[in-house]
Amino acid sequence: MANQETKMNSGWADQDHVPGIKSELMELNMGPQHPATHGVLRLLLETDGEIVHKCTPVLGYLHRCAEKIAEGINYKQFVLYTDRFDYLAPVCCNHAYVTAVEKLMDVEVPERAEHLRVITAELSRIASHLIALATFGLDMGAWTPLLYCFREREAILDLLERIAGGRMLYNFFVPGGVRYDVPDEKWTADVLEFVTMLETKKVKDYNQLLSYNKIFIERLADVGVISQQDAFDYGSTGPVLRGSGVSFDCRKDDPYSVYPKFDFEVPVGRGEMGTVGDCWDRYMVRVREIEQSCRIIRQAVDTMPGGEVHAIGLTKPVKLPAGAAYSRTESSKGELGHYIISDGGQMPFRNKVRSPSFCNLQIIEKIGVGQMVSDLVAFIGSLDIVLGEIDR
Amino acid sequence: MARYFVDIWQAVSSAMVGMSITIKHIWKKPVTLQYPEERQVLSPRFRGFVHNDMNKCDACQICARTCPVDCIYIETEGKGKDRWLTRYAIDYNKCIWCSMCTEGCPANSITMSHDYDHSVYFRESLVYEYVDPTVKKIPCHKEKRIELGYHVMVKPEKKKPVEKPAAEKPAPESTEADDKGETK
Numbered sequence: 001m002a003n004q005e006t007k008m009n010s011g012w013a014d015q016d017h018v019p020g021i022k023s024e025l026m027e028l029n030m031g032p033q034h035p036a037t038h039g040v041l042r043l044l045l046e047t048d049g050e051i052v053h054k055c056t057p058v059l060g061y062l063h064r065c066a067e068k069i070a071e072g073i074n075y076k077q078f079v080l081y082t083d084r085f086d087y088l089a090p091v092c093c094n095h096a097y098v099t100a101v102e103k104l105m106d107v108e109v110p111e112r113a114e115h116l117r118v119i120t121a122e123l124s125r126i127a128s129h130l131i132a133l134a135t136f137g138l139d140m141g142a143w144t145p146l147l148y149c150f151r152e153r154e155a156i157l158d159l160l161e162r163i164a165g166g167r168m169l170y171n172f173f174v175p176g177g178v179r180y181d182v183p184d185e186k187w188t189a190d191v192l193e194f195v196t197m198l199e200t201k202k203v204k205d206y207n208q209l210l211s212y213n214k215i216f217i218e219r220l221a222d223v224g225v226i227s228q229q230d231a232f233d234y235g236s237t238g239p240v241l242r243g244s245g246v247s248f249d250c251r252k253d254d255p256y257s258v259y260p261k262f263d264f265e266v267p268v269g270r271g272e273m274g275t276v277g278d279c280w281d282r283y284m285v286r287v288r289e290i291e292q293s294c295r296i297i298r299q300a301v302d303t304m305p306g307g308e309v310h311a312i313g314l315t316k317p318v319k320l321p322a323g324a325a326y327s328r329t330e331s332s333k334g335e336l337g338h339y340i341i342s343d344g345g346q347m348p349f350r351n352k353v354r355s356p357s358f359c360n361l362q363i364i365e366k367i368g369v370g371q372m373v374s375d376l377v378a379f380i381g382s383l384d385i386v387l388g389e390i391d392r
Numbered sequence: 393m394a395r396y397f398v399d400i401w402q403a404v405s406s407a408m409v410g411m412s413i414t415i416k417h418i419w420k421k422p423v424t425l426q427y428p429e430e431r432q433v434l435s436p437r438f439r440g441f442v443h444n445d446m447n448k449c450d451a452c453q454i455c456a457r458t459c460p461v462d463c464i465y466i467e468t469e470g471k472g473k474d475r476w477l478t479r480y481a482i483d484y485n486k487c488i489w490c491s492m493c494t495e496g497c498p499a500n501s502i503t504m505s506h507d508y509d510h511s512v513y514f515r516e517s518l519v520y521e522y523v524d525p526t527v528k529k530i531p532c533h534k535e536k537r538i539e540l541g542y543h544v545m546v547k548p549e550k551k552k553p554v555e556k557p558a559a560e561k562p563a564p565e566s567t568e569a570d571d572k573g574e575t576k
Binding site: 073076077078080081144151154158161162163164165166167169171179180183205208209210212213214215218314315316 | 399402403405406407409410413414423434435436437438439458460488489490491492495496504
């Protein structure tokens with residue numbers, strides 16, 4: 001009976017297949033330099049052949065002490081460190097931080113600035129989701145969608161470069177508004193043109209190329225299923241939670257900025273190709289979110305009022321009243337929160353960041369077990385993690 | 393058995409649909425640029441390497457204070473009318489191209505250029521010195537600057553002299569007018 005128990009615990013590993021020869025679980029390092037781990041994620045796997053028996057993420061390879069740095073520089077300077085958290089959607093990261101600072105400062109943000117924030121944040125979200133589905137396709141062996149997605153992302157980078165000046169790290173938001181107004185009248189027209197092009201043609205292309213490709217579906221359906229309960233238990237947010245069929249979106253359920261003004265849907269996983277919460281559902285939630293972001297951008301551009309774009313200036317340090325504020329926003333990866341404790345000075349006493357990728361990754365310890373190594377790659381791809389945000 | 397053939401048909405047909413999209417792209421223009429020969433058209437706001445017009449700079453040190461990574465080194469000597477700027481250097485090992493120095497500059501001397509592809513052999517070479525080695529020092533006081541033919545920022549609406557560092561006493565509610573004056 002003892003033999004039976006070991007078999008149940010660790011599968012084939014401790015069994016003597018051949019009398020006298022004992023096999024063990026193999027420890028396998030996946031990463032930190034591995035193309036499928038999306039950065040410098042190291043996974044310590046215990047494998048039995050192809051089956052994963054234990055999966056431990058090892059973090060910290062990209063740790064830059066951002067939270068500690070925040071305590072040493074003033075509130076306006078830290079905005080550009082938040083760019084570096086999630087470098088695929090930096091504007092979304094800025095949004096959480098400036099919202100927290102404004103909450104504490106009690107400053108009225110001009111309406112035009114809020115609209116510009118929404119437009120750039122949604123553009124940034126689209127860019128991030130494009131990368132997510134491009135690299136996900138790449139992990140699954142589809143090379144062509146990567147090139148197409150990068151082409152569209154390039155158009156977004158051009159638009160954001162024209163308004164913010166940077167191509168990757170924009171430093172666009174500032175507590176109390178945004179840094180610049182639109183560069184010219186043509187910019188908004190170009191945004192609308194791009195959004196229409198993306199909605200009508202490109203998303204259809206991606207769907208035909210990748211989403212509804214039979215091989216792709218077979219590869220992902222019923223793989224890495226996260227049940228609703230698991231998603232709640234591990235604190236997943238964003239497309240990972242919505243992929244499991246839970247309609248939760250900070251833009252809708254805990255509105256910030258001017259999102260309540262806009263009409264959009266929260267796409268959730270429906271289990272069309274397999275179980276609810278499998279890798280394909282999470283992938284498809286992102287594709288549908290691109291369409292919804294396009295809707296938001298169009299409404300934001302149409303209703304954008306005139307006026308100032310920043311309320312308290314760009315570079316002069318500000319003093320915040322003593323107190324604490326937490327703000328959460330929906331970044332492209334999930335719920336991004338900033339908790340700022342101020343002691344009344346120019347610099348925060350403590351700045352805690354709740355990063356969505358970090359919380360989403362934790363579930364890998366549960367779902368990763370019992371899968372094949374190749375399915376684990378699909379699972380990591382569907383989580384869409386960014387290590388800059390996990391390690392900070 | 394029927395399922396087996398349906399699967400094969402679906403796999404082949406969906407691959408063909410994808411392939412047709414790829415084939416359409418053969419006749420489209422390439423979107424890539426052959427980088428060193430072809431250059432991208434950059435927007436006016438593009439943030440490249442920092443350019444500091446030493447004719448305008450009067451060492452007010454606002455840029456060095458605003459810089460979040462402390463990459464601007466300014467050295468001066470003397471006081472009052474006899475104040476001279478002897479070194480103005482930007483350490484591009486540290487610079488993060490955030491453009492905060494240009495926004496605070498009251499003399500509009502710092503701007504972001506459109507250069508983005510400098511390369512050097514040693515890390516030390518990335519500390520760019522801006523003071524002309526033949527000139528060696530630049531006057532900071534207004535009268536001296538006018539006397540020696542340097543550019544002086546004239547601000548009619550503001551009474552205080554140009555070189556008074558505005559960021560020294562950060563006001564709790566920094567006035568909107570101040571910042572607009574700086575940025576424009």
